[in-house]
Amino acid sequence: MAAVIEPGWPCPYTHPLPVASCDEGGQRGGGSRGDDGQVTDDIAAVPASGASSAADVYLGDPAVRAEWDRRYADRERLWSGQPNGALVAEVAGLTPGRVLDVGCGEGADAVWLARGGWNVTALEVSGVALERAAGHARDAGVTVHWVHAGLAAAALPPASFDLVSAQYPALLRTPDAAAERALLVAVAPGGVLLLVHHAGMDTQQGHDSSFDPADYVLPFMVAARLDDDWAVEVDEQRPRIAPDGGAGAHHTDDLVLRARRLR
Numbered sequence: 001m002a003a004v005i006e007p008g009w010p011c012p013y014t015h016p017l018p019v020a021s022c023d024e025g026g027q028r029g030g031g032s033r034g035d036d037g038q039v040t041d042d043i044a045a046v047p048a049s050g051a052s053s054a055a056d057v058y059l060g061d062p063a064v065r066a067e068w069d070r071r072y073a074d075r076e077r078l079w080s081g082q083p084n085g086a087l088v089a090e091v092a093g094l095t096p097g098r099v100l101d102v103g104c105g106e107g108a109d110a111v112w113l114a115r116g117g118w119n120v121t122a123l124e125v126s127g128v129a130l131e132r133a134a135g136h137a138r139d140a141g142v143t144v145h146w147v148h149a150g151l152a153a154a155a156l157p158p159a160s161f162d163l164v165s166a167q168y169p170a171l172l173r174t175p176d177a178a179a180e181r182a183l184l185v186a187v188a189p190g191g192v193l194l195l196v197h198h199a200g201m202d203t204q205q206g207h208d209s210s211f212d213p214a215d216y217v218l219p220f221m222v223a224a225r226l227d228d229d230w231a232v233e234v235d236e237q238r239p240r241i242a243p244d245g246g247a248g249a250h251h252t253d254d255l256v257l258r259a260r261r262l263r
């Protein structure tokens with residue numbers, strides 16, 4: 001089986017649409033189905049220089065893509081290759097359905113979710129990371145829908161995911177709170193938003209001196225936007241179940257926000 005990479009969101013829609021219906025009939029679950037969609041896993045390769053290519057129809061801020069491509073290109077592998085511990089813990093009680101992995105990086109969570117029967121859409125600004133992620137999915141024999149876009153620019157079908165998972169997402173703050181709103185609007189009624197961040201990032205300078213935590217969306221900003229349509233199931237700081245190795249392994253505590261959309 002091969003991975004499916006979609007540059008930006010290819011599915012035009014005028015109403016809430018089950019995401020899988022863009023190419024696979026819209027059924028729940030089935031992350032390990034065959035590759036009956038667009039098999040284009042060679043188009044995610046975005047040059048680390050940020051130079052454009054004919055195949056690159058990335059949707060989002062080119063500077064953000066270039067910055068993350070540079071970070072990924074600096075190392076053969078940036079993250080541990082293991083699924084995030086908070087994701088594993090929080091997903092344990094959920095029935096597999098349609099999941100959106102926001103800022104999927106090198107794809108460890110996406111592959112793990114697909115192996116668990118989830119119908120996975122994984123979104124990422126870095127083409128370098130996406131190319132690696134697609135390779136891991138191929139090696140694992142699972143299908144993932146890869147979307148090369150920034151979250152706010154992707155124009156995902158609203159209310160279409162049973163789980164929106166954002167694990168340590170590096171979403172830039174904007175005055176219009178576009179990223180926060182995009183996270184919430186993607187969740188289907190009855191679905192769950194799971195947002196996990198490193199604790200203490202709002203008060204400490206990041207490990208990387210080029211990284212200013214004040215620039216980024218933190219869980220409390222998303223929590224502040226939850227209204228009566230949502231039930232907060234988890235909103236806490238707790239010790240991180242850290243994977244072995246990879247950048248960021250020094251972070252010891254997580255902020256975990258888990259909220260269910262009621263209607």
Ligand SMILES: C[S@@+](CC[C@H](N)C(=O)[O-])C[C@H]1O[C@@H](n2cnc3c(N)ncnc32)[C@H](O)[C@@H]1O
Pocket residue numbers: 064068079084102103104105106123124125126129149150151152166167168169170171172
């Ligand atoms: C700290 S990494 C976490 C990667 C992955 N979730 C993990 O836990 O291994 C943050 C990721 O967010 C991606 N990213 C940055 N801005 C983004 C945006 N606007 N939309 C989607 N992904 C973004 C980066 O390229 C990077 O892969």
